[in-house]
Amino acid sequence: MAGATIDHLIALTIFLAALLLFISFFNQMNQTAILYQYHSYIAAECSDVLDSIMLNPGAPSDWGVSGGSIQNLTFFGLQDPEFQEYRISPFSVMRLASTTNQVYNDQTGQWYNDLAWGVNGAYLLLQTTDSIRYHNVTSLLGINGTYDFQLSITPTLTVNITQIPGADIKLEIQVYGSGFPLSNANLDYLMFWANSSSNGGFPILNSNFTSDILQTDSSGIAFKEFPSLSNDTAFTFIAKVNAVGLRGTGYLSQETVTNTGNIIPYIQSFDNGTAYIVLAQQYGHDDPLPSMGDLYYNASFYALPDTFVPILGGNFAGDLNYGNGNGTKNLQVATNNQTGFMVIAYGDGTHYGTVVVPLGVNSLGLPVTFGSNLSGKEWVATDLRQVIIGDIAYQAKLSLWSLTGYQVTS
């Protein structure tokens, strides 16, 4: 009788243990399946949000070229309103405010959204009040509090330009895309350089648009030499790559700090065909010293159509002197809603430098990253689209994750 009881007890114990074990197994399997379903939902949401951004110009659709429309946005989108499909407005993209990269200028007393701060001599600093904030975008997209995202819009082709040491200006242009060198690609270029003039310290801004076509070799590299320009000449070089169906652009501007400082251009606003740009005298990236003397500048705005033949839109010359209370200069530039760039040559009369500021990210092929920081997020869905800005090929990558854990049901 005792043996039977023991037998029952052992059997019951083993049975209960096995039952719990199997319930655990089944539960885990079900849990994984449910999680996968949620992840799949996030991926679908990621694709939908990306298409929603890329295939809508927003409302009102002119908010990219009209800064005053930002406050009236009822829907968010980046599509170029003049086109269809995956063509992105070069101006709307400029208005995406970074949540982390913002700079403050003491002289103007304004905050600026930092899309490029001296990257190869280019500045793209737009006043934050003329930009759209990430929080507003998520609200307009209807995902505020449900999902966070990061949108990266990067040129498909990377065009790296480096100056090779030597007596004259010799440039190496390297072109690649997705880690793959782009061989036999045609290159056009624009060259601007600064000379001293007999008229005080004002620099002369020279240019050469009659580009002979270069071609990259099997390593995706081409060289261009300017024998008539010594290696210390301040210059801005912009190259455009043309492969089968792919176009990209790159640049190099020789920014230097002279004895009277340098110039950093800030875009106050651009609205309905007019851009307001502030040229600020600085010392490197710091405020200038009051004891610094005159800094002379000569700036030209060029509209840059798809033909890559620049059209002069305006020329400005003057001088800055922070110590005399004249550390900034406001420029009103008629852009006529065309993309382009402003080349600014500056100097103290002896030493010269150049910087460039694009109007429309495609002019210089600048990348834009917008949104929340994705590091440390547990499950991030990503999706990718090929897009066109101007005629430059870009890739728009959206990373999206849930803010409500995995339990996203709506």
Place this chain on the structure above:
Amino acid sequence: MMRTVEIFIVILIMTGAFLTASFYAVLPSPRQVSPLNLSRLALTTLETLDAENDLSSVAFETTNDTAWNGLQVALSASLPTNVIYNLTAYDISSGEVQNLYTLSRSISNAQSLGMDSDAASYIVASSNVTFTVTPQKIGVTFYILNCSDSSGWWITGYTIQSIAQQLAEIFASYFEPSSIVMVQNTTQLGQLMNDRPLGNETIQNAIIINTCGEPVPIPQSYATLYSSDYAQYCYQLGNCSELYNWTWVSIVGYPFYYVTNTQVFNGVQNGWGIYGINEIGPAGLNAFLEGIDGQPYSNNGNWITDSPGVVTLTSTALNNCSYYGIFPSPTQTSTRAIPESVTAQYNLSIATDVLNPTGGSIPGAVLNHIFKAPPPDTNVTGSLFALGLTRVPDTRLAAIGILSYYNPTLYKSEYTAAGTSKLVVLQLGLEGG
């Protein structure tokens, strides 16, 4: 002991159940759970490559290895490194063929794209393709009265010759070249009225368009013959229209209100200072209608037209404007609209309305003469297309009216025709299946 053995048997059964359930409940791989939308990526890649028509150019250069190598480099450069691809161009066949799409050329960076590949297709057109529209020819003679010995009235701002030139240009593609005949003087018009063609054209069933406006050119012989009553000449024109089944087109104003011949009436003016024109008055139109219906002539000077004011194009005419690519203003001003009562009085029936009838008047329509009296007839014997509009004339309205009446088909070349388009399919997969 037996119970323990039984429990182990139960555990075996549950293990079997778990394994069986696990076997069928296959969870997808993480890549499948959160996939890259390869279909969209493929489509946007094709659109990007064709943004400046580069893809279209390469697709048609199937023997150009350099171009296809360039395309492969561009594809590799534009796609993420873990994405493998196959791009294939297909010829599009037309007609009754077994295979609508025939492989033209293909490039790939992998032998197989695995199980989870996705694709997008894109139609590209050859840059050498010219989109053409070939109208069906209207198989009758088109006479344009371009009489150098005539004067015009209510064609302000134009000359007879400029209107004739416009009409010739508009209708050039709708008629055989030999079927568009300029009637250069009133003598040639008299020749036609006597059934003598000017060349090899056919007089029967012809269209005669009067570019003079309200006056109608009169040959010298007829002017002499009917010098006591020029309305009889209009009656004769009506007779000819019935006899030869002409479609007489009046482009503006009161039809047959004057006769014109600068030789005969060199000292006569129309009352408004235009010489070479002699006024008949309303009797001209009445006489023409009597003539076309074979009624006995009587000089009837009663004014019959109405003035409905603003009139609109009919829906059929508007559709034909789009179809033929001729776009006159959809609203016009009518002050000389023929009354609907003439249809019963002269056995006329409306064949094509160009302008919407309003208030019992017909501002613009092709009226066919079909004899209804016993024995009833179904054959058309003459037509009148009168645009009872105020000056100045719009030749596009006359063109829409004639085209609406004859309704020639436009044969358009299509991009899907053989040799003009290719189908490009980009299939993408991820490395590792």
